[in-house]
Amino acid sequence: MFELFFVKSYLWPKKKQLSVALIGLLSLFVISTVVWLLLLFLSITEGIEKTWLSKLTSLNAPIRITPTETYYNSYYYQIDSISRASNYSLKTIREKLSAQKTDPYDSSTDEEIPSYWPLKEIDELDPIKKIFSSLHSLSFKFSDLTAEDYEVAGALMRLELIRPHTRNFQSFLSQVSYIATYPSAPSHLEDLIQKPTLRDLKHLIYLSSLYEETNLLERILANVTCASKNAPTIENILTEEISFKTEFDSPPTLSPPWAYFVEKKLQLPENGIILPRQFRDSDVLLGDRGFFSYQATTLLSSQEQRLPVHVVGFYDPGVISIGARFILSDPSLVHTMNVNCQTTAIAPLLTNGIQVWFKDYKKTDRVREILSKEFEKEGISQYFDIVPYYEYEFAKELIGQFQSDRYLFMLVGVLILTVACSNIISLLLLLVNDKKHEIGILLSLGATKKSIAFIFGGIGVTVGFISSLIGVSLAYFTLSHIDLFVNLLSTIEGRDAFNPLFYGDSLPNVMSLKALLFVLVASPLLSFFAGLIPAIKACKLKPSAILRSE
Amino acid sequence: MNKNFVLKAEKITKEFYHPEKIAVLKEISLEIKPNESVAITGVSGSGKSTLLQILATLEESTSGSIYFYGNLIRPSMISEIRNKKFGFVFQSSNLLEEESLLENVLLKAKIARRPTFKGSQAYEEALALINQVGLSHRVKFPVKYLSGGEKQRAAIARAFMNNPDLILADEPTGNLDKYSKEQVETILLTSCQKFNKSLIVVTHDNNFLKLVETKLQLEKGILLPCNSC
Numbered sequence: 001m002f003e004l005f006f007v008k009s010y011l012w013p014k015k016k017q018l019s020v021a022l023i024g025l026l027s028l029f030v031i032s033t034v035v036w037l038l039l040l041f042l043s044i045t046e047g048i049e050k051t052w053l054s055k056l057t058s059l060n061a062p063i064r065i066t067p068t069e070t071y072y073n074s075y076y077y078q079i080d081s082i083s084r085a086s087n088y089s090l091k092t093i094r095e096k097l098s099a100q101k102t103d104p105y106d107s108s109t110d111e112e113i114p115s116y117w118p119l120k121e122i123d124e125l126d127p128i129k130k131i132f133s134s135l136h137s138l139s140f141k142f143s144d145l146t147a148e149d150y151e152v153a154g155a156l157m158r159l160e161l162i163r164p165h166t167r168n169f170q171s172f173l174s175q176v177s178y179i180a181t182y183p184s185a186p187s188h189l190e191d192l193i194q195k196p197t198l199r200d201l202k203h204l205i206y207l208s209s210l211y212e213e214t215n216l217l218e219r220i221l222a223n224v225t226c227a228s229k230n231a232p233t234i235e236n237i238l239t240e241e242i243s244f245k246t247e248f249d250s251p252p253t254l255s256p257p258w259a260y261f262v263e264k265k266l267q268l269p270e271n272g273i274i275l276p277r278q279f280r281d282s283d284v285l286l287g288d289r290g291f292f293s294y295q296a297t298t299l300l301s302s303q304e305q306r307l308p309v310h311v312v313g314f315y316d317p318g319v320i321s322i323g324a325r326f327i328l329s330d331p332s333l334v335h336t337m338n339v340n341c342q343t344t345a346i347a348p349l350l351t352n353g354i355q356v357w358f359k360d361y362k363k364t365d366r367v368r369e370i371l372s373k374e375f376e377k378e379g380i381s382q383y384f385d386i387v388p389y390y391e392y393e394f395a396k397e398l399i400g401q402f403q404s405d406r407y408l409f410m411l412v413g414v415l416i417l418t419v420a421c422s423n424i425i426s427l428l429l430l431l432v433n434d435k436k437h438e439i440g441i442l443l444s445l446g447a448t449k450k451s452i453a454f455i456f457g458g459i460g461v462t463v464g465f466i467s468s469l470i471g472v473s474l475a476y477f478t479l480s481h482i483d484l485f486v487n488l489l490s491t492i493e494g495r496d497a498f499n500p501l502f503y504g505d506s507l508p509n510v511m512s513l514k515a516l517l518f519v520l521v522a523s524p525l526l527s528f529f530a531g532l533i534p535a536i537k538a539c540k541l542k543p544s545a546i547l548r549s550e
Numbered sequence: 551m552n553k554n555f556v557l558k559a560e561k562i563t564k565e566f567y568h569p570e571k572i573a574v575l576k577e578i579s580l581e582i583k584p585n586e587s588v589a590i591t592g593v594s595g596s597g598k599s600t601l602l603q604i605l606a607t608l609e610e611s612t613s614g615s616i617y618f619y620g621n622l623i624r625p626s627m628i629s630e631i632r633n634k635k636f637g638f639v640f641q642s643s644n645l646l647e648e649e650s651l652l653e654n655v656l657l658k659a660k661i662a663r664r665p666t667f668k669g670s671q672a673y674e675e676a677l678a679l680i681n682q683v684g685l686s687h688r689v690k691f692p693v694k695y696l697s698g699g700e701k702q703r704a705a706i707a708r709a710f711m712n713n714p715d716l717i718l719a720d721e722p723t724g725n726l727d728k729y730s731k732e733q734v735e736t737i738l739l740t741s742c743q744k745f746n747k748s749l750i751v752v753t754h755d756n757n758f759l760k761l762v763e764t765k766l767q768l769e770k771g772i773l774l775p776c777n778s779c
Contacts, residue, residue, distance in 0.1 A: 002660035014648075441644050444608055445708075446633020447661050544609035547644055 003451050006442075007458040010431060020431050027423040028467050031527070034420040035471025035519045038413045040478055042515035045409060047508020049402050053361055055318035057389050058188040059326075061355035062364045063371070064150075064387045065131060067093070071383040075120045076127060079105050082113065092335065092352050093128055093149040102126040127380040131354060134374040142367060145358045146185040152351050153179045153337040157273075157327060159290035159311070161283060164206060172290075173282055179292060181331040182266050182274065188359055189266050192315045194277060196244050196258050200286035204257060205234060207287045216257055223256035258286055259313035272312030274328040279314065286311055292333065296340035305340060307333055350393070364388045414522065421526035424460045428534030432456060432541075439538055440546030449539035456538050460531020464524040471519065475511065482509040555619070556716050556748045557582040557605060562614035564600055574600055576771035577614070582716065587742060587749040589759050591776055592768035598752045599720050601768060605750060606638060606718045607631055619715075633662050637709030637747075639719040639738065643701035647694040651685060651704050652676060654693055658711040672711075679707040682744070683737050699730030706738055710745060717742055719751040723758065735761065 014021065071077055080086035085104035103120070105113070135147040159173045183189070196204075201220065208216040221232045227241040245252070246260045251267075259274055260267050268274065275284060291306040309329070317326060338351055356367065368386050375381040390399045432439070439452055478485060483506055490496055498507060557580075564575040574597035582588055592598045603609035605616065607628045616623045623631060632638075645654045659672035666672045680689055683703040688696060693704060702722055709717050722738060723731040735758045742749045751762065759765055759779045767776035 001663075002657070005660070009648075437644075438646060441646065442657075442661070444606075444632060444638055444644070445658050445661055446629050446631075448629045451661070542609070544603040547608070547640055 002447075003454045003458060006438075006455045007462060010435065010455070010459055011462060020427070020434055023423075023427045023430055024463065027427045027463055028470070030423050031417075031420045031464060031467030031523060032470035032474065034416050035468050035523055036474040036478070038417065039471060039475035039511065039515050039519055042409060042413065042518070043475065043479060043510065043512040044482075044507055045405070046512040046515065047510055049406070051508060052318050052402075053389070053399075055192060055316060056392075056395055057361040057364075058192050059315070059317065060389065060392060060395075061183075061357045062361040062389045063356040063368055064353050064392070065147075065356065065371075066350065066353040066385050066387055068383055068385055071127065073118055074127075074383065075118045076102070076125065078117065079103060079113075079120075082111055084109050089339070092151060092338070093354060094151075094331070094335075096126075096128040097132060097149070102129075125379065127383045130378045130380050131375075131384065134371065134378060135354075135356065138367070138370060138374070141370070142358055142363065145356065145367070146183075147354055147356045148183050148185045149352065149354050150181045150183070151331065151334045151338055152181075153294070153334045155179055155292040155294040155307075155337055157290060157292055157309070159284060159288050161285075161288055162207075162210065163283070173279075173284065175325065177325045177327045179273075179327050179329045179334050179337065181334045182268065182328040183355060183357065184265055184331070185357065188357065189315070190247070190261055190264065192317075193246070193259055193266070193274065194314045194316065195246060196286050196313075198238075198242075200258075201237065201242075201244075203285040204287045205238075207289075219254050219257050222254040223252065223258075223260075257312065268328075268330055269310075269312050270330070271307075271309050271333070272330065273309045274313040274315050275311055276317045276324050276326060277314045278317075278324040279311075284311060286313070292329075292337065294337050294340065305337075307336065309333070361389060364390075410518070413518070417519070417522055418526055421464060421523065421530045424463055424527050424530040425533055427463070428456050428460060428531055429537065431459065432534045432538045435538075436541060436546050439541050440543040443541070443543040444547060452538045452541075453532075453535040456535035457528055457531040460527040460535075461524045464527025464530075467527075468519055468523040471523075472516065479509045479511055482507050554583065555581045555617070556584050556586075557750075558617040558620075559605060560615045560617070562601070562604055562611045562616070564597065564604060564609075565612045573771055575604070575611070575768075578771075578773045580605070580766075580773060582748050582750060584715075584748055585743075585746050586764060587739065587751070587762045588764040588766060589762035589776075589779070590750065590752045590766050590768055590773070591754060591759060591779060596768045597771060598768045601773070602718055602720050602750060602752045606636060608638075633658060634712050635715050637711070637714040637717045639702070639705045639709050639717065639722045641721040641724040643693075643698075643705040645693045645701060645704055645708070648692060650690050650692055651680060651696070651707075652689045654704060655679060655708045655711055658708060662712055664712075675713075676707070676711060679710050680704075682710075682741055683707045697730075699726055699733055702726060702730070702734045703737055706734070706741060710741060710747070713745075714747065716748045716750065719749065719753075721752055721754065723753065723755055731755065732757070 011024070077090065080091045081088060083104040083106070085101065085106065091099065102125075132147065135145070139145045155177065157175050157177045161171045161173060163169065163171070201224070204220055205217065208214070208220070217234070221237070223245040224232050224237050224242045225245065226232055226236055227243070230236050230240070232242070244258070245256060246258070248260060248262045251262050252260075255267070255269060257269055259272065287310060289308070289310040291308050293304055293306050295302040296305045315328065317324065358367065365388065368388050371386050372381065375384060375386070390396060442452065486498060486507055559578060559580040561577040561579055562575055563573065563577055565571060565573045578601060590598045590601065600609065604611045607616070607623060618631060618635060646657070655676040656666045656672060659666050659676070664670070664672040677689070680686055683706050685700060685703055685707070688700065693701060696704060706722075717738070719738060723734050726734060735755070738749070738751070739761055741747070749762070751758070753759060756779070759776075765776040765779040766773050767779070
């Protein structure tokens with residue numbers, strides 16, 4: 001194709017066409033810079049969004065099944081309150097699941113069922129057991145799918161902070177918090193739980209001597225490893241480089257005084273709680289002790305009840321709005337508070353439910369769809385809502401914001417890229433003017449207008465494509481060395497350029513495939529459109545006028 | 551329509567409107583037979599180059615029709631006619647200065663989408679034409695290094711590429727010295743005779759006029775046989 005010959009020939013800078021070469025280089029520079037920055041920005045924002053979503057779904061599960069009003073008003077749920085076999089108390093999902101009888105009511109011993117009560121559903125309907133059976137069958141399709149009930153309670157947490165080497169030897173930290181059960185099934189929390197620090201270790205050692213708990217010291221020593229392979233002693237663990245044991249294949253003989261995993265299942269020492277990492281900023285350390293305070297109603301008044309707790313770990317809650325107030329705790333503690341506490345600030349519908357865990361949150365919609373069909377088939381759909389992570393009350397605004405930000409960034413990206421590519425118009429107009437004579441020659445020798453348009457359109461596309469490739473390479477290089485650039489920025493600014501609370505400990509460094517596809521298609525396409533105006537101008541030239549003027 | 555004429559022009563009129571209305575060509579009719587050579591002469595500004603450009607399809611006439619072997623030339627045919635049926639030689643050679651002589655001669659074949667690799671028919675044809683105009687020793691030379699006479703000879707070689715039926719030359723020797731002039735005129739005419747091509751040439755050169763069969767003069771927009779030539 002002779003057109004390609006001319007595309008190549010016109011693109012190659014020549015001494016005689018210095019102005020064309022300079023504008024060509026400028027276009028190349030501007031487009032590749034825009035592509036570079038755009039790709040970098042979109043990749044990082046997409047990475048951050050993924051990290052946030054991954055944290056959110058690791059902590060809260062990608063899907064929650066929550067009982068509806070219909071469930072709480074149903075005979076199935078209410079009947080426990082008048083049944084002797086159920087100790088006249090309503091049951092949580094966990095209790096319902098382990099109950100021997102679907103209907104504990106015995107007309108010979110229990111009081112008469114009030115006339116205004118809901119009617120009894122068909123005998124064999126046990127919604128909770130049916131849910132778990134549906135989830136069990138679903139786990140054959142999604143191998144990493146697990147499900148577990150959860151409970152959330154509200155309480156005041158009060159921690160005693162003893163810091164022997166500070167001015168305030170003893171201080172207290174109080175906060176009204178949500179207390180949620182941690183999953184005991186294999187979950188994906190291991191990425192979120194932070195490892196203890198040397199400061200934590202020193203504090204634990206100090207507490208063991210303060211409270212004269214030799215057992216605590218033994219548990220510490222049994223669960224740290226010295227880099228030098230020396231047997232851990234108080235002296236060498238404080239002076240040597242050490243690592244903390246947090247993952248075990250079988251239950252350890254002496255369990256560590258911090259959160260740990262046995263076959264991917266999170267384990268907390270007795271009365272242990274895991275706090276959001278923000279508490280570290282308030283000087284909370286591993287081992288700090290305190291209590292949950294809640295009001296239990298008695299016949300005449302309400303009494304303050306206290307449940308002792310101690311800090312066994314910190315987790316990264318991501319950026320959800322209530323992240324800093326969400327404490328993970330042992331199910332028995334949460335259940336105790338929920339049973340006794342009548343003044344919880346949490347909506348009753350949110351206190352109990354089932355979390356469905358799987359690693360890849362992108363499968364959420366598929367899992368949800370299958371579950372909906374299963375529930376429909378089992379006749380239990382009116383009792384439960386299947387809530388995907390993007391509809392969680394505490395997260396949906398943030399996720400909605402992510403989505404609208406993504407569209408906005410994309411729009412801004414297209415606009416910037418359009419402006420950058422329109423540089424090509426000036427390049428090509430100059431080139432058409434410069435090559436008028438040659439265009440005249442080509443037309444007089446029989447080249448069609450289409451061929452002339454192809455030559456200039458082709459130059460536009462080629463400039464766009466080459467610039468994109470340069471931009472993509474630059475973005476790839478930058479992303480591969482992102483920490484280096486972040487450190488450089490931080491040094492220039494004199495502080496952390498990116499707050500780890502929002503962006504994580506390091507910025508995402510994986511190139512977004514969507515963004516890559518976007519720039520590789522949009523930039524040559526926009527360049528082609530930019531090339532159309534000069535190409536049309538070139539086609540309209542009359543050979544007689546050009547060649548005569550020469 | 552008579553198909554015995556390579557080119558037939560009927561009532562060609564050309565008017566310019568700026569700065570004022572001028573009728574440069576007034577209902578000119580012309581017929582060119584196969585192998586015929588026709589020269590058009592006239593004073594400067596008489597419109598002979600305009601007439602040639604119109605005949606060559608490089609410019610549109612205000613009115614009138616042009617037929618190629620009896621077929622009316624329509625806008626959709628123009629590119630193909632320029633490429634395969636006509637060959638042009640301009641006053642200034644109009645070659646691609648940065649490219650070699652061979653590339654310039656091959657350009658018409660490339661536009662015609664003919665294979666032009668070494669050994670191809672078009673390639674051999676280009677070499678033969680370069681040889682015909684006596685420039686075999688300059689095949690790989692960038693055109694910018696050729697002399698004026700050599701450039702015009704190169705333009706003649708390019709005009710004959712793709713085996714056209716008609717060569718149109720617009721004062722091909724206008725910018726040349728006496729020696730080069732004679733050389734170019736001889737080459738142009740002998741090539742036309744050798745390859746059996748018709749020729750329309752616009753020229754002021756009396757010596758050249760003498761060598762051409764049909765001599766016409768353009769005067770006040772009307773084409774007449776040239777009695778004084």
